[in-house]
Amino acid sequence: xxxxxxxxxxxxVQEAETVTLSCTYDTSESDYYLFWYKQPPSRxxxxxxxxxxxxxxxxxxxxxxxxxxxxxxxFSLKISDSQLGDAAMYFCAYQGGSQGNxxxxxGTKLSVKP
Amino acid sequence: xxxxxQSPTHLxxxxxxxxxxxxxxxxGHNTVSWYQQALGQGPQFIFQYYREEENGRGNFPPRFSGLxxxxxxxxxxxxxLELDDSALYLCASSPGLxxxxxxxxxxxxxxx
Numbered sequence: 001x002x003x004x005x006x007x008x009x010x011x012x013v014q015e016a017e018t019v020t021l022s023c024t025y026d027t028s029e030s031d032y033y034l035f036w037y038k039q040p041p042s043r044x045x046x047x048x049x050x051x052x053x054x055x056x057x058x059x060x061x062x063x064x065x066x067x068x069x070x071x072x073x074x075f076s077l078k079i080s081d082s083q084l085g086d087a088a089m090y091f092c093a094y095q096g097g098s099q100g101n102x103x104x105x106x107g108t109k110l111s112v113k114p
Numbered sequence: 115x116x117x118x119x120q121s122p123t124h125l126x127x128x129x130x131x132x133x134x135x136x137x138x139x140x141x142g143h144n145t146v147s148w149y150q151q152a153l154g155q156g157p158q159f160i161f162q163y164y165r166e167e168e169n170g171r172g173n174f175p176p177r178f179s180g181l182x183x184x185x186x187x188x189x190x191x192x193x194x195l196e197l198d199d200s201a202l203y204l205c206a207s208s209p210g211l212x213x214x215x216x217x218x219x220x221x222x223x224x225x226x
Contacts, residue, residue: 004156033212033214035214037217042219043202043219043220043222044217044218044219044220045157045204045206045217045220046217047214047215047216050214091156091157093156095212095215097212099170100145100147100162100164100169100170100208100211100212101147101159101162101170101172102147102149102157102159102206102215103159104156104157104158105156106155106156107155107156
């Protein structure tokens, strides 16, 4: 069975600085997708970034980028120029190519200090 | 373009009762997935509907059931509520089985 592990329950970053959130996963599939979702205290889950496993190039979305290491089964999220609005729970999620459901990690709570 | 909506936003029930939660998918999306998120945890997959048929189910008992309608909106029904059913219930829609899932704001259920 596939699993997703986020080893950092909490992280803190100074406003305007850079922070990296870690995620590892376990799968025997070769075709899959990886996601980072953000969940602010308002609780709506918001898509941050998506990575297709077959793509070598790391996905980027403005200040958000990933470091996808397929062989190591690692998928970290880098947030540059952190803003107060980035404070939230961040969830790493896996979706197999043969299934439609998402498998989530336990989340990392990110605090941003002014 | 309207996003995913869910109703109600909050709900309080007592043990043994039944509850129905509703979800309207984003325009153009034919797939709806339901997740349960306990406090302080990541969401857990309940089941998924694709074009009105169930397409996969997580480790939840049969008292959790669902429907998808021709307009691709969906319902989650929970019978014989237990205290442990207290959680945030999230609905997500996607344009197909392997499409990116977009979430609604959730329904907070409290079972007393």
